[in-house]
Amino acid sequence: MDGHTVGVVGGGILGLAVARELTRRFADIRVVVLEKEDRIAAHQTGHNSGVVHAGIYYRPGSLKAELCARGRALMREFCREHDLPYDECGKLVIAVDREEMGRFDALERTATANGVPGLRRIGPDEIKDVEPHARGIAALHSPRTAITDYPAVARQLARDVESAGGVVRLSTAVTDVHRAGRGSRIQLATGAGVEHVDHLVVCAGLHADRLGRRADGQEDPRIVPFRGEYLRVADAKRDLVRGMVYPVPDPRYPFLGVHFTRRVDGSLEIGPNAVLALDREGYDVRPGLRLADAAATLAHPGFWRMARTHWRTGARELRGSLSKRAYLRAARRYVPDIGPADVVRAGAGVRAQAVARDGSLVDDFVVVSRDGVTSVRNAPSPAATSSLAIAEHVVGAMGRMS
Missing domain, CATH: 3.50.50.60 (FAD/NAD(P)-binding domain)
Known part of the structure; x- marks a missing residue:
């Protein structure tokens, strides 16, 4: 060259x-x-x-x-x-009930196979040692995240x-x-x-x-854009999470679920969710519409096949987008002391998610x-x-x- x-x-x-x-x-x-x-x-x-x-x-x-x-x-x-x-502030991936333990065990096997440094499985008491305001029955602690x-x-x-x-x-x-x-x-x-x-x-x-x-x-x-919306936690409550708190993800989706993330400026955010975006560059607090982007998504056969398979999840994510209370319902399973009065909407990102013609989400x-x-x-x-x-x-x- x-x-x-x-x-x-x-x-x-x-x-x-x-x-x-x-x-x-x-x-x-x-x-x-x-x-x-x-x-x-x-x-x-x-x-x-x-x-x-x-x-x-x-x-x-x-x-x-x-x-x-x-x-x-x-x-x-x-x-x-x-x-x-x-800042290696670390992450907990927390299971809050027995129904999640099958996915939790599988995730532990995956993380171990990938050689995640310092990974360890901990119980309720150790969860409190790492994140005093978090709750759960088991967690994977990744201190190097x-x-x-x-x-x-x-x-x-x-x-x-x-x-x-x-x-x-x-x-x-x-x-x-x-x-x-x-x-x-x-x-x-x-x-x-x-x-x-x-x-x-x-x-x-x-x-x-x-x-x-x-x-x-x-x-x-083809790219099907997904909008990921964030909530910012008020300063009075932002120290309730020291690092990151994540749910056990659903392996059917390439999204990790709404989680708590500390930023390098000291702020604490909750999110993102995953809502279909009608504007590939729509980062404002309120969703935007760009006709060319919406038309490209709707013209893709893979989008409709994906939508037929995952419409229930899409409806749940949309409810969370429209209501802070609904958005926080999932997040409060892990950190219950942060409620709707403690957060404000904080903009969004847009994920470029490739979707194949058969409707599968390319992982x-x-x-x-x-x-x-x-x-x-x-x-x-x-x-x-x-x-x-x-x-x-x-x-x-x-x-x-x-």
């Missing part, structure tokens, strides 16, 4: 991590990051919970399991090298790219991708003109399907490489945790193409 120009579409944490890895691995290439917004980390990177996951949930042997473990170690090292926040500031990480990645001679272009939306023929240079249409590159990496997040389809011609999977990371184009087609949580390791994986695949 020496002497080539590599274009990276997307100025979130993943695109910037890939660009940085390219500058580190190849001395004689030109790297250009193209970001449509006027700032980096404007979308998923800037609207997530800041958790650095330890690998509890992911199917052993999957890309998620492998890259989360590697990514957590790299993120810890990166934050310490650059004096960025990194951490929190960080991912937008700050992204800004440092951008500085690293630029200091190595790369370019980060803001307010440069890629609107189309053309190629005259196999092996020819790739032409990117942008609002600022045409950019020619020899290799292209698409890390477009919420628009991964749209740009990926233009770049590699593949229709599947693992999906990276497609072909003929000079690498598209990251599915990179939900723990993508931020795994970003530096995903970058190694992506750049490795590109090296095999060259």
